[in-house]
Amino acid sequence: MTHINVLDPGASPLDYYGFELRRYREAAGLTQKQLGDVLNYTGSLVGQIETARKLPTPAFSERADVALGTGGLLSRLVVLVMRSQLPAWFQQVAELEARATEICTFQMGMVHGLLQTKAYAQATLGTIDETNLDDRTAVRLARQSIFVKGEPPVFWLVLSEAALYQEIGGPATMREQLAHLLSFEFDPRVNIQVLPFSAGAHAGLTGSFTVFRFTSDPTIVYTEGYGSGHPTANPDTVKDCSLRYDHLQAAALSLKDSAELIRRVMEDRYGEQVA
Structure with missing residues (x-):
């Protein structure tokens, strides 16, 4: 039987x-x-x-x-x-993350998924749909295993200052998330720069994007919409976004000054409040 x-x-x-x-x-x-x-x-x-x-x-x-x-x-x-549990349109992106030797990303509204804490990831994923939220959160966090493999990628994040103030999940979640960003302060493979409000008009106003670089394969640029992702190796797009990223890094605070700003926001805006 x-x-x-x-x-x-x-x-x-x-x-x-x-x-x-x-x-x-x-x-x-x-x-x-x-x-x-x-x-x-x-x-x-x-x-x-x-x-x-x-x-x-x-x-x-x-x-x-x-x-x-x-x-x-x-x-x-x-x-x-x-x-395999990621949305079908995002599975290719996860493969790019796993194969890349360098990942350069600009994020306007929130911390990139590769650096999110569990509570922050859960808050973003559950905004409209709480179905299977624990499993979907675990799947997102599993992408972060690329940082503990034998040869992890070099990761560069330019993060809009607005993302530090966009309260996702409440003060405790934000405090934990910003503390997590600070935990990479002395890690040469994970580099975080904040693009301050004082930068004014900048090269990333059209939206967030990520540049994936590989040992031998062509560079790929990835942009995202609602329920869809758009990776491309088009040379003109790659050239344009690589130039934009250079300008964003130049306009952003230094690694040290970025860490100081993150620490200040964490303490002043999300610090323990005494009644």
Whole structure:
């Protein structure tokens, strides 16, 4: 008799992950509850992941790899699982983030997803639609794993000062988010500059954009609309946006002065208030 929960491992990365987790668990002679006890999760959660009804997390995958002796298979698969859960139009962008050697982005209204905290990401994703919010937040945060791989990209962010004052998720969330930005202050691979209000008219007034550079592939420029993304390797667009980015960096505060402004806004606007 065929088991009702048998998965087709070729159906999706999530199905493949569940299939492999069950295969390794059964080879180890463990029930779902026993594996859950070892991993400090419930047996129910193990079952939901095995049947592709729940997303695995990187932490779950790391523990399962150790407990089941998979050689790191699940940790490698979870990256593909998370990427497959992104909106279809954004999956290509996540691949660009993973392959790029340098990412240069200008953001007008909010902190870039690669530097968002959990609470800030949840607040932005849940603005209109709170469906599966925990899973969608986990998927966004999983993109940040590019910073802990063997050769992480160099990341440059020019952030409009307005984003520091746009209160997303409340004062505590903003305080945590700005503190997170400051945690990169002495990281040479993650560089944050603030474009101050005093810059006036600037080269990024037409909107946010990102430039992806690679070791051997052509440079790609990415812009975004509502529910759609627009990557292009058109030489004229790349040349124009690269020039714009140079001007934005020149108009922005230095790395040191940017950190000082972020710290000042964090303390003055979002600091602990005494009643």
